[in-house]
Amino acid sequence: MKRPAGISETMEIEEDDNYEDYIPVNKRRAMEEAKILQKGKESAPNEVEVEKEKAEEAKPSLLVKATQLKKDVPEISPVEQIVIQEKEMIENLSDRKTLMSVRELAKGITYTEPLWTGWKPPLPIRRMSKKQCETIRKQWHIIVDGDDAPPPIKNFKEMRFPEPVLKELKDKGIVQPTPIQVQGLPVILSGRDMIGIAFTGSGKTLVFVLPLIMLALQEEYMMPILPGEGPIGLVVCPSRELARQTYEVVEQFLIPLREAGHPELRPLLCIGGVDMRSQLEIVKKGVHIVVATPGRLKDMLAKKKMNLDNCRYLCLDEADRLVDLGFEDDIREVFDHFKAQRQTVLFSATMPTKIQNFARSALVKPIVVNVGRAGAANLDVIQEVEYVKQEAKIVYLLECLQKTPPPVLIFCENKADVDDIHEYLLLKGVEAVAIHGGKDQEEREYAIKSFKAGEKDVLVATDVASKGLDFPDIQHVINYDMPGEIENYVHRIGRTGRCGKTGIATTFINRNQSETTLLDLKHLLQEARQRIPPVLAELDDPMDEADDVAMASGVVGCSYCGGLGHRIQNCPKLEHQKTQQLVNSRKDYFGGGGYRGEI
Template identity: 55%
Template sequence: MERKRHHEEASSESDDENYVPYVPLKERRKNEILKVTKKLGRAGRLLQEEEKKESTDDGGMQDEEEEIQVGPNANMSLLDQHSELIKKAEAKKESAREKLLKEEERILESVAENKALMGVAELAKGIQYQDPIKTGWTPPRAILAMPKERHQRMRKKMEILVEGEDIPPLCITFKEMKFPHIILKALKKRGIEKPTPIQMQGIPVVLMGRDMIGIAFTGSGKTLVFALPIIMFCLEQEKRLPFVKNEGPYGLIVCPSRELAKQTTEIINFFSRHLVEDGYPALKCLMCIGGMAIKEQLDMIKQGVHIIVATPGRLMDMLEKKMVNLDICRYLCLDEADRMIDMGFEEDVRTIFSYFKGQRQTLLFSATMPKKIQNFARSALVKPVTVNVGRAGAASLNVTQEVEFVKNEARMVYLLECLQKTPPPVLIFAEKKQDVDAIHEYLLLKGVEAAATHGSKDQEERSWAVDQFRKGAKDVLVATDVASKGLDFPDIQHVINYDMPEDIENYVHRIGRTGRSANRGVATTFISKACDESTLLDLKYLLIEAKQKVPPFLAQLEAESEKYLEIGGEVGCSYCGGLGHRITDCPRLEAVQNKAAQNIGRKDYLASNAADW
């Protein structure tokens, strides 16, 4: 028993020796701080003294708080922490936006044309005009005497955006523009009492001899902005020194389609006839378009001509064969300029510029002009003035846009129902020529008075169809996009899109055939599963911008970069003008780059084969 007790005592002694007393967490931290301060020396001791001071000031509660606090922001309130997190998120967002803007700038630079939109001779000789052409027209003294603030208020009220140096003041009546009394009378005959916003600012700019980029929605009266000044300039030249045989033109207007060229010629001839009736000299306006006998056009040129309205193909042919010259031409207008450049006429336009013998006044007009085209076009202009009414590529607010989901096989039958929405005339657009012919045949079988036009029909048939429709002899005109650009049908109340065009610009031009000159109109568009999603996204945001009803099947579509659709002062894509994407996701740019890559590959293949031979 004693031995046993001795063993128990020995074991208890050994346990006491191995026993480590519990040290509270606070003391352990202090010990660690002491070790660190010994290593740091004087700086550590000072730090320790400051900590002791703070602890004595705050009392014993400080120690407990130190144990509870966790993380760097533990001493901040939840509200402060929340606001701090929001700031960090916004900073990250801004950096992402900046990164996207830089990427877009890089893409725009890469797709920018290296060669300026100037004549070959001017590029070769390095000719650059510094000052605009001077004319004898000046605004009335009363307008000039008004303060600049008044003009700025008027522009803001009319939603006119103007860029450029020494911008001429706007004139709010045709009388202030100093047109002859007979021109004012002719305007009233056409039902035009007062100028539209683009005319208020655009006509004074052109009359003063300034180069101009004019952008306004369809049906806003852009044609008169360049037609009336060119008539006045030619009239002035004819009065000073009458035109002789083989002389002219003084003014040149280039249009992308024959129908638009014909319409512009008719407008100029209308005002010229009224001037002759009032005792003014006769002005000769020649239309040069394909599909017509060239002999008649040559006979008129030999007699001397003041104005030529032409399409690029026929004009190029006549210039190359020296049937016409631009020696005295001082006025050039490109109507629907962006469409011409997009349609592949860019080299033709550059070649036309090279036939000018001196400086000219250059005007570019369109309803849709993306930033890329504007920047490219500026290389051809001297100190240009950009007049923009609304956003470039915006749809007319006078048009009620209705978008309906219709299966491809049901579209033809549904057309008849849509024709009942409004009384005639009605314009139907289709992308393919075979669809135009099929719709035309179907409507004729159903007893509808219809006409059709597209690029494969001869010129006589195309002109007849448009004339019959304009006169009211035909209730429906079925057409491809040749009839969508610039044509003026003032009585049309309804436009039907049998299919959604690939480009949103074409859609804007199509629906712009109705709702013109402050009239109201309806546009019905058929959508199916075959439509490209990127085009539908552009359509969705175009409807939202115009405050139109967005159907559910469009509303559910969401852009991947939706939060970045409006950044850097630019809305949507700066390449094609679509609102549903940015240039980084532009399908049109991607298609152009793919086509260019294919052509490069083909050229390399042909070149290698030629080398083998």
């Protein structure tokens, strides 16, 4: 029987699909062997993987491990967390910059021992026990931090100053040393590096000027300075006015020494705004002591008009202000010109932790002498804070001037306000002068001189007059504007209440000030036990909750600016400086020649 054609074709196709070539027996056996070997190889790793999986199942996961570790480690409280964060912030700020010369950093030069001066206190003082020293310090409210601090000395005679110096001190009415002088003078006379912190008007200038004169005198006796040589000691100040004032103090002691037959010591005032030729004439004769502002000093060193080859003593007066005003790089360049170790001393009324850490990098076994809290207001100043609307301030100013007899010092935040108030007071018949960074040197010197001499009743100024200037007769300081930083406020009100006298500081505030600044002011008033106006008392105070942090960290308030009304995380000054750095990083510096002038 025949099949249909379609069926037979389909079967043939199916047969073709299943068709396999004939493989000889030997070949088939070899193929089977290969398959068996392959299976053996595959099975071995599989077994290992199974074992691994079992082991992994037995081990805890990373998440479980982390949980277990957290349980084992004691829990960090929110307060401890904040303290750790603050320490890290301060360390990062300090590590980024060190106050050392490029040469020292590059060569890895570090000094381990302080300079030897040969000065020793009298034997009875040297034999004082540690307990006796601590009793004197406690009595004078002196806090000392550092190794092997020299003992405090309670009178100038035992500090072994020459008779002409003692007589000059007596003529100036300085009979007994102030707390900062009791401990600070022995520290510097013995050659130790020092950070000095004390209230405004507490006599810090004498602490660094007298040892500087003694060192210059000693060097001149041992080996007189030749023409073109010097200086032996250098004092750097943030403003021209403060530099001139310090120079005048130096001169007051050099004149009686010269008249008594001691070798002549030549001082130099090295500031901007003055013809450099007159300064160079003194350098050519050989100079012993230089009092300078950073800009002109850097200029003279760069042009090799002067060198620091023989310089053994460096003082940075108002050190925190020097750094804040942008002179930090200038000072580092000045450090580059030292050829050997120097004794370095730093002074200020406001010295936050950040500046102290920054300064320690350049000091050798430093001793910190602290009289009162760094950044605290002078307790001899009565602080009055009044709420005055912005438009009413200039009218109310005349009323405030009636509080005390002249002289009166008025502070403003900007140059335009200084000029406006100066003009307004002149129109009202008030004998007033003004000073700010925009005026030329002749005008600035005339304003300060006539005001100190009592020829003018009122001085209107920016913060250029707030740092270190000594106006002994001022009874009243008016803050026309509350400064943005509490440090500036402390320096401003410190122009009155000097050398044990009392004074009044009146400050105008309104809603133009930031809440952080007002909180800092509130806490400063509380610390000094002053009356707190209702406008400040009503402010919500986050620092009430931060007391635990202060207790744990040992730092009250902000360790960056010293403000008591905030912690470093909320510091407006730090934020402002970060913003400034960003702005400066985008500037094009090419073509901008010359040196930055001093304020």
